[in-house]
Amino acid sequence: MRRIAATFARLAGQRRLALIAYLTVGYPRLDLTPSLVQTAADSGADAIELGIPFSDPLADGRTIQAASQQALKGGTTVARALEAATAARKRTEVPLLFMTYLNPILAFGLERFCRAASEAGVDGLIVPDLPPAESADLRRAAAASQLDLVFFVAPTSSEASIAAACGAATGFIYCIAVTGVTGARAELDPALLPLIEIVRRHTKLPIVVGFGNILEHWRGRPTGSSWPARCSTPLRARRRTPRPRFAVS
16 A cells, blocks of 8 residues: 555544645755654654745745755755655654646656656645646656646636546545635635535545645645745744644544
8 A cells, every 4th residue: 555545544444634744845944854754754744745846836935935946056856856856754654745847847758757656655646737638648757657646726716627637636636725826724615625525526536625724624634835934943932742643524
């Protein structure tokens, strides 16, 4: 069983949700990424998204945009992100997923990127600007390298689009909790729970809710924009946060 599936199976047996952390590779410095991954895992993250910075991050809000820009200025590239992931894998066994946009993958080469990601110990890919209908080539390359490929659904998605995403995805389905970009929010979108019910009709994969850094979740919770801000805080000013536990619905 692959790491992502094994992690969700274990958590389901414990009747709690996944906590998924997001870190921008290269922020605040590239050499710190492996240790930040280890810190996130040691602090309770059940899986970690590693964001490969891109100059036009259309799905991201200002916090992750700023982190990506600093990482790019610091020299982070796809090749260096792969090196950082290799180093991070030596420090933890939690699932690692690359989250990036399609252009960097295409520039690197679909098959080459997937092979390199798998060899680095990465378990899955999240590509926000890749719709299922245009994903056949990447799905083949990911499957050949035993990488899960995660797709998004949103409160604005049609049921046909939701069905397509559920049919194409492996690992889990990523439900966007808000209409808009990443960033902290105070409340759930009222359309979220109906969206989850529709998704559940089309797949038995785990459902992860994100985009908005919200407080109540379904099967898994990514926490994204708070991590770059926290990584920029001096170490002496940080406090260890108790590990959250949630009941699986």
